[in-house]
Amino acid sequence: MKNHKAKNWWKDFKKEPNLNWNFSIIWLVVISCVAFLWYLGSIGLVDKTEPMFVEAARQMTVTGDWITPYWNGETRFDKPPLVYWLMAIAFKIIGVNEWAARLPSALFAIALTALGFYTLRYFGFPRPATAVEEQIGHPIQRERQLWISAWIGAAIIALNPAWIAWGRTGVSDMLLASTIGMALLTFFIGYAEKEGKSQKAKVKRDNYFFSLPEGWYIGFYVFIALAILAKGPVGAVLPALIIGAFLLYVGKFREVLQEMRLVQGVLITSAIAIPWFVLVTLANGKAYIDTFFGYHNLQRFTSVVSSHRGPWYFYIPVVLVSLAPWSIYLPIAIGHLRFWQRDKWKKSPRSTHLGLFALFWFICVFGFFSISVTKLPSYVLPLMPAGAIMVTLFWSDQMRGTPPPAPPRPTGRGEWRGEWEGSGKNTGLFISAIFNILFLIILAAGTFLSPKLMGYDPAMPQVRQILQQSGLPILSGIVWGTAAIASIFLLWRQSRWLWSANLAGFMAFMIFVAPPAALLIDEQRQLPLRQLSALVTQVEKPGEELIAIGFIRPSVVFYTQRTVNYIKTFEEAFTYIKETAVTVPNPPTVLILSNPKALDLIILKRHQYQELGSAGAFKLLRVSKRAARR
Template sequence: MNKATVEKDKNMGLNFWEKNLKTLWIFSVLWLLLISFVAFLVNLGSIGLMDKTEPMFVEAARQMVITGDWVTPYWNGETRFDKPPLTYWLVGLSFKVFGINEWGARIPSALAAIAVVILGFYTLRYFGFSRANETQNSDKKLWFSAFIGAAIIALNPFWIAWGRTGVSDMFLSSGIALALLSFFLGYGYSGTSSKQYLGLSIGRLWYIGFWVFMALGVLAKGPVALVLPGVTVIIFLLYVGRFIEVVKETPWLLGISSFLLISVPWFILVTLAHGQEYINTFFGLHNVQRFTSVVSRHPGAWYYYLPVILVGLVPWSIYLPLAIANLRVWQRQKWVNSPRSTHLGIFCLCWFLVILIFFSSSVTKLAGYVLPLIPAGAIIITLFWSEKVENKQEESGIWPLLFWLSGLANIGILMGLGAASFMSSQLIGEDIMMPQFKELLQASNLAMKGGIIWSFAGFSALFLLFFRNYRRWLWVANLVGFMAFFTWVGLPVAKIIDNQRQLPLRELSEMVKVERQPGEKLVFLGFMRPTLVFYTQEVVDSVTEADIDNGPAFEYFKKTDGPATVLIISEDKYLNKLRLTNSDYEVIRQEGAFKLIRINKQTIINKN
């Protein structure tokens, strides 16, 4: 095939993508709807709230709705200053539209997750180049980057898990992701487009979006939503040598004004209402102390987040090291001299590393802290695969070997997931909270289905890797396998777990509404289950195991006012710690491991 023929075929391909632009956008919308529906909307409200964090946020939102106080968050009769109000506001507004239910509690998180998928698609569609100095004529490659990128952002365990949970993590993560994607769109368009809307260039509008989404992130979880994007942008601009350039073109007045107008008023109002109490709790405990000391018994080594990311982005994460290396960050001069439109990979690498290093430096560690880097990792992996699909010729040197090893590791993970599914009944231990889970799982044949799905994906990946011309399609096995497993196995298993672990508490909560006498205290013994507060819609007093062991439990019952009896929800092991026998109390109902009992307070006091 001569050079003229190649150029002719290339031009025919470009003409196809240009002539069918409307069809491509229609297909894009359908594709985004499909992956968003599968990942975030299917069975969204089919299971109850999950202890312990979700019901705390959701109940605080419900309190805002019923009290009309949209400034001060309350939970279980006390102020809750852990987080700013965006989660409570969005869930509360959802309750007003859809009613107070699980679907209404979770749809704001789902929509936030979907917004990142959509903006990620849009960014990749116009700036999804994987190399410095790459030509902008590869329209086909950009479309492919957008399609697969949206799927990888959406279809991974972390983005799905938090996109289906009514907590603040998704609002912080989506705020950071939308802010950084907006910045890059402003950065990219400022170098390529002169279009104007509302008297502002499209680049300047996206720059303003950067400040707007940071403000929403601050309202979701605090100053970290300003610090992390700000540091990311500074490091990126210094690396590509565009710092002064971008400082000059940024609409600082409009951007900062937008940020302050959105983020500051609530902090002023809540501080005026609660003063030092709010400042000490939010800024002191939940920002400074979480970074400098262990809070809520959540320590971790410096490498804590490396396996977390591996699991959070599985099965895509196995290619992340190779995808990062493929950016060739050591060739800085090439990036400095390349057009802005080709810088997305380096930008996402800065985004990824800033968040990883920041939270690895924190003394308190939780898996959800690195959720904001998931879209960045997904885009880096996307750029790697878009290059592989477009470039049919393998590179020279060590790169083919590294790809081959990554492919083998990919197959190993898929086969391992298949084996784990087949053997799940042997791997699952006994859990008093889910006494029938193993039997129900076996009866459902879901473990068998999961094993078949992952095994099929593994063998498909093996086939694709073995034949050289098909290796660039290896990602298809991951995509199809993940979607099939999540839809046909993951969601049904979640329902079984909910029926075993959370349904008993919901049923006891309904019984409390019937049985509770006026003024009678409701007490939970043991590890507090916040779902009780939401589902009973009552204040629930908590007596912990430490209170029982060290004596404060008996003092609590001595000082409790109201009727002579109390309602207690607990497991037998905690009742036994109080030295109570079956004859000491009335069992109203037992569900799973929990009992709802009525007992005279003096009976407990006499056991001391």
């Protein structure tokens, strides 16, 4: 009876095919706004990486130099220019503010989500068996399967901690992850749509080098170029590893490289990506080559940079947390692919390979950065869409409502089902669901008790009391507690809908809890520096130097729109001031921005400096250079 109703429902949708697309557009808009645009510019820049990127972009609009990035009066060769260019363009159009600074990351996160939806809509088969069965006898069920894959997949791709965090931050990580993701998805669409064409139309030798790659493959090469401009050679290395390993596994390496027009593709990528590297090298010479290629690429991979070391298993907990709660189902989703049955995959249609492709995508990124000596959580951001796709394919298969798997039969469609489905599927789902429920309970309890669990932060001395008074811990506990109760009920009655409890909890948290919590922390941690930065712009005298003592907060550079001299201790600062009193006597004073820890060590008497203002844990002083010399 249920299957009959489902078929009639989908027949009604087929009569009005635009209904599905209209709903899908609304769905994508809603999850994109919740995940990436809701309160996007409501908090200030978060120290310490984000303001460096944003200020370098602002400098481009000031100096007009779109080749060499600068920050705080020095060249900044950490990353290529794509993120700076896009931010600078946003500043020109919208104005210099936090919303414009984060908009490129948000738009790229949304673009990857939309392309992930499109890919799953046409190729979202959980495994080859599904496609073969439904193409033979169940066209309505096949369409329903694909739409469900797309709807669930878009939500999982967008609504996970990693994609939300970096999609709302003005740095280059989301641009790299999204461009790599879009390059891989456009490759896969081109690969899947090319089924059989290479056998029907062989390319002649005399025109091979004069024919361009077909549409989706051109998109692949363009996105590779953008990935290189986002973060350097890794933007080409990772896709090459992923695609190469995948093609070797399915036995289509030479065939697909031919149809991709690799030589022409490399020329397209080079034409887009290489010119800036040439221009910046001509402008800065060896300094750029040594800093970017030597330090920020080769040295980061082969040695520890900035104390960012980690054990070989560093990224296991990172992935589990970054993709939570969906990561709980990653083991069963990977096992559900039956990737070890290589012969079956080699014989199956290309259009059914999305899950296997996502697995190679996930493993190659994870393995590459696990080998790297320097480790940061953001490095594995490019694998998050792959993990989301595999989990999506698992859940879309559960949504089919198929009966428990039967033993393999020698002929007919049951042969595919028996070969591809394992008898332990329901047990694996039950165990994963139990872990999911435990995670939600722990999350509810942890957020409810968060004011008591937080450590003391001298930069936010009142945050625990204010957080408790806000009622947000209680609200968060209710949200995740309700999600846990809903999961228990669904496990008991309708286990295939378990994913919906996670989704509803995530949506509610992002709408009602996360924005006010971020505002509260921003008011305690970042707002005082913005207030004092605004005061600096009001009271500074011509040529007066600004010295920050005891801390490094790059946001001060952006909000004062001037260079800041960061010095570790007051002793070092006053040694420096004594020297400048001789070498640069005018102006006769300097501005000092400091925190309480550094102020405790101040060596001047009260009458020898002027306190211009204070905010939070910081003070702004004006000090005479003559007083420092005594």
